[in-house]
Amino acid sequence: MSDEQRQLFDRIALQCPEVINLRSIALGFRDALKADRSTQLLQWIAKAKRCEFGPVVRFAYGLQKDISAVAAAVDTAWSTGQVEGQINRLKTIKRQMYGRAGFDLLRARVLPYSPAVTVAQGPAP
Numbered sequence: 001m002s003d004e005q006r007q008l009f010d011r012i013a014l015q016c017p018e019v020i021n022l023r024s025i026a027l028g029f030r031d032a033l034k035a036d037r038s039t040q041l042l043q044w045i046a047k048a049k050r051c052e053f054g055p056v057v058r059f060a061y062g063l064q065k066d067i068s069a070v071a072a073a074v075d076t077a078w079s080t081g082q083v084e085g086q087i088n089r090l091k092t093i094k095r096q097m098y099g100r101a102g103f104d105l106l107r108a109r110v111l112p113y114s115p116a117v118t119v120a121q122g123p124a125p
Contacts, residue, residue: 025056038071
């Protein structure tokens with residue numbers, strides 16, 4: 001944290017001391033995501049469910065609902081970023097075309113262009 005950020009945080013903490021605990025919880029979440037094992041994340045969720053901040057408690061319960069996917073995101077080096085990017089691109093194109101034509105036009109805009117293959121015919125008899 002820079003000096004300017006530290007001064008701002010200190011001023012905010014004077015007015016609202018709860019922000020110190022909230023910052024601690026947020027930093028704990030960051031550390032749990034950076035860890036190589038999901039056990040630290042599970043510990044953070046258990047701690048967050050007992051904290052005094054309602055939105056953090058709801059967030060922790062939301063993470064726990066899909067804990068297998070969240071744990072896999074922490075445990076593995078795989079990312080769905082490329083797939084998510086392609087889905088976002090497809091949805092953007094679909095939104096731009098709303099109300100126009102149909103699936104054939106969407107397919108033409110999404111898939112790379114490939115000219116129709118013509119079959120060469122031999123000489124006529």
